[in-house]
Amino acid sequence: MDVHRVHNHDQMDYNLDNMEPKHGKMLPCQEDRFDSGLDSLKEDELVNEFEDMTVNIREERTHDYEPWRAVVTEDGDTLLHLAIIHEASEHALQMIKLSHSHSFLNVQNHQRQTALHLAVITEQPYLVERLLKAGCDPRLTDDSGNTALHIACKRGSLASFGVLTQNCQQHLASIVSFPNYSGHNCLHLASINGYISLVENLIQLGADINAQEQCSGRTVLHLAVDLQNEALVRRLLDLGADVNSLNYGGFTPYHLTYGRQNDEIRCQLYERTAQELRELPDSESEESDMDDLDLSEDELYDDIKFGK
Structure with a gap:
């Protein structure tokens, strides 16, 4: 797996209304991204992918097709995945709000991570809650067979664990007992x-x-x-x-x-x-x-x- 370190991330422009990484917050180091499966943080590819792209997210645009939903990087990450990875929470919340009950929320990248997986990995429980309430499926598994709840248990993420268990009552019993690909x-x-x-x-x-x-x-x-x-x-x-x-x-x-x-x-x-x-x-x-x-x-x- 080829994982590249991101440099000069404060200058990165995604044209998501000038989405930028959270001020003062360093991006994960190489080992952290490998551990979390955040392989999409590749500077050259992201800059080339988005430097000419303009994405206009407005609440009044409520029809089903939105061009920004179709944007996917070579790692399979959508703009929602990227917004969560870079903790651009306002942009993530806008996309979630405009995609209530839409299949866009359940798109999986090439490591089969949904936006929900990434919200748990990046310790953003408020996004976990918004995603669940908007219709993100908590039963989906990544390429290790882990649901978002499995990841919360593996990482000791108490806040995300609480949000997931409170908002997944319909499927909680099956998720809790479900084994990942290592049998756990x-x-x-x-x-x-x-x-x-x-x-x-x-x-x-x-x-x-x-x-x-x-x-x-x-x-x-x-x-x-x-x-x-x-x-x-x-x-x-x-x-x-x-x-x-x-x-x-x-x-x-x-x-x-x-x-x-x-x-x-x-x-x-x-x-x-x-x-x-x-x-x-x-x-x-x-x-x-x-x-x-x-x-x-x-x-x-x-x-x-x-x-x-």
Whole structure:
């Protein structure tokens, strides 16, 4: 994937009524864009694409066809995608208002990101709310199989999480349980990244605390033990996680404490695990199966932040 750094972004003119990046706000660095999938920030291409373009967005123009809706960059980004990426919120809000219940709101770029995905990635919950109320479909997935809610859970975006769950009641149960292409649902992603408050909220909203991720059958308790997150293990036990649940290899969460240094986790699970399930299966070694966790690259490096 070829990702270019944007220079001199204060001079960039999109002719969206002279849309400019938010004053004083630096654009994401190269690594941040790679992590977030914002590949469309390519200076030369954007300048060449838009330098001769004039886009006139006026509220009185209410007919269905608007030329600006058909503008797409070679990365598949619409003008709405670009306005959200560059935090040109007024222009984004104008386009959203003029596109209520229009398919334009659900256009996906070449990474299959909708405007809703990008609003979550760029931490703009007010745009998340406007998009949802205007008819953006929260069930659409990007090229990793993540809905906007999956991304909020993976990034620990509490504000966007709140807006999404409050405005997606009709589809919330299916979105929460839906696995991405790595086999992880929203609860798994929040647990993998250690966001205990999101784990609590998801369970309160009806997420199955004992749901197995599709790679190797781990529950969130298995994942918490693998990641040696003592606080999360304790909270999951308080919330009623099944200590006797077996992954696809026949291991309980207690089995995954073998060879690990955290004695507190080991003791907590030993006391609660059924006696007949405390011994490792005879056919298996005592080595951890952490290598099977199969985290994607962006989940392993989820601590990358946008520049301020």
